[in-house]
């Protein structure tokens with residue numbers, strides 16, 4: 001292949017129908033940006049599944065290179081902040097949605113979007129983390145900032161066998177929390193125990209909203225990737241002054257609740273957004289990931305797949321069949 005060409009997964013739209021196919025592109029096809037990156041790995045997140053299948057309006061313009069995450073090496077930089085050879089991570093900021101993303105061997109990005117790869121992580125490990133793991137860390141940071149500590153009691157993680165859930169469970173267990181995993185998958189019980197989870201409950205326990213406005217408080221904290229009725233039931237079962245970090249909607253977007261958990265128990269509902277997360281918090285989260293997520297747990301959570309598998313895997317993640325994290329090797 002000549003030097004300036006590369007392979008990308010390209011989403012195109014014709015007559016309202018979306019297609020996804022591997023294409024050979026040239027560097028000249030890349031959109032503007034001050035840093036050119038040779039991409040080593042990307043990853044698969046729930047949002048990537050929505051984008052690639054077209055099941056939700058994630059992609060704002062076509063043609064689009066999807067992939068909300070990437071890790072690689074700077075090839076050219078017009079910014080003094082980065083130099084050729086620097087290892088970088090990029091998650092969110094609208095890549096794979098509004099701007100071309102990580103499912104390609106080359107990418108161009110704004111310097112302000114990039115985070116230097118933490119020293120003890122490889123690009124592959126960084127994508128084992130990806131947006132999902134980064135979001136898990138943002139949840140833990142938000143819970144800590146609202147006073148959560150291990151001696152306060154059980155912390156529940158919903159959608160625990162998914163990407164965000166698995167990383168959140170592993171981080172919390174490593175920090176000494178008593179972690180309860182809520183999952184719909186019996187086949188994932190052994191996997192979750194290996195990540196350090198103390199107890200597993202069926203997703204149905206929190207998935208049905210009870211009639212009473214408050215139930216007895218059990219959880220000192222919660223990481224919720226499911227939303228909908230699960231989040232409503234969580235709010236009723238959090239202990240006084242406990243917090244729920246709400247980051248996902250895998251089970252629904254509507255939230256049917258009352259003000260009672262907030263005004264009678266001082267429960268905190270903490271919103272988590274990884275996409276436009278400010279730069280300082282990003283760097284803090286990546287540093288904490290490098291120290292608080294054990295690398296052996298990360299290895300258990302991640303599998304690697306080639307770029308060509310992304311369309312099929314996108315269907316799988318939306319059906320809830322993907323366990324943990326999938327790293328995409330864009331050069332395989």
Ligand SMILES: NC(=O)c1ccc[n+]([C@@H]2O[C@H](COP(=O)([O-])OP(=O)(O)OC[C@H]3O[C@@H](n4cnc5c(N)ncnc54)[C@H](OP(=O)(O)O)[C@@H]3O)[C@@H](O)[C@H]2O)c1
Pocket residue numbers: 044045046047131132135158159160161162163164165182183184185188203207225226246247248249250251252272273274275317318320322324
């Ligand atoms: N706020 C942000 O910035 C941000 C960032 C990343 C992700 N997210 C969101 O967080 C969620 C998880 O993302 P992910 O990448 O971890 O996805 P994922 O790997 O597919 O995990 C989602 C998990 O949710 C559970 N689940 C799926 N459908 C469900 C349903 N109908 N009812 C109850 N549980 C269900 C499953 O867990 P079990 O098999 O264990 O039951 C599934 O593994 C998604 O909604 C995603 O959009 C938000």
